[in-house]
Amino acid sequence: xxxxxxxxxxxxxxxxxxxxxxxxxxxxxxxxxxxxxxxxxxxxxxxxxxxxxxxxxxxxxxxxxxxxxxxxxxxxxxxxxxxxxxxxxxxxxxxxxxxxxxxxxxxxxxxxxxxxxxxxxxxxxxxxxxxxxxxxxxxxxxxxxxxxxxxx
Numbered sequence: 001x002x003x004x005x006x007x008x009x010x011x012x013x014x015x016x017x018x019x020x021x022x023x024x025x026x027x028x029x030x031x032x033x034x035x036x037x038x039x040x041x042x043x044x045x046x047x048x049x050x051x052x053x054x055x056x057x058x059x060x061x062x063x064x065x066x067x068x069x070x071x072x073x074x075x076x077x078x079x080x081x082x083x084x085x086x087x088x089x090x091x092x093x094x095x096x097x098x099x100x101x102x103x104x105x106x107x108x109x110x111x112x113x114x115x116x117x118x119x120x121x122x123x124x125x126x127x128x129x130x131x132x133x134x135x136x137x138x139x140x141x142x143x144x145x146x147x148x149x150x151x152x
Contacts, residue, residue, distance in 0.1 A: 013051065020047035064151045070139040071150040087132035094125025
């Protein structure tokens with residue numbers, strides 16, 4: 001292998017690792033903060049599974065459980081409606097959060113606790129809502145329109 005090829009291979013491998021670990025760490029943070037935590041952890045494991053067998057082994061049960069939950073979530077029209085309303089509510093709260101309206105008179109805590117985190121939190125709520133809509137539509141297409149069964 002030439003020096004240039006070896007350097008390119010090392011750079012690509014390092015970039016994949018940095019991306020994978022960044023997604024895992026951000027996903028873990030998003031488990032307690034607003035955001036798609038499990039989705040980001042799974043994406044990070046997917047990226048790391050290109051390099052490591054241990055990541056691939058941990059990814060399969062997560063994928064299987066996620067597909068089962070996705071199928072369950074779109075099994076009835078009621079569940080689809082509730083999921084869409086929840087995604088819409090989260091998105092609208094994010095939009096409201098971004099505008100940072102003044103503290104209302106009924107707010108019982110100090111003013112600094114009203115919509116803390118600023119625009120960053122609002123944007124993450126909006127992105128989470130959009131991801132939720134995309135996943136709902138993907139699940140409807142896969143499990144209701146195409147009629148696939150979730151993995152056993």
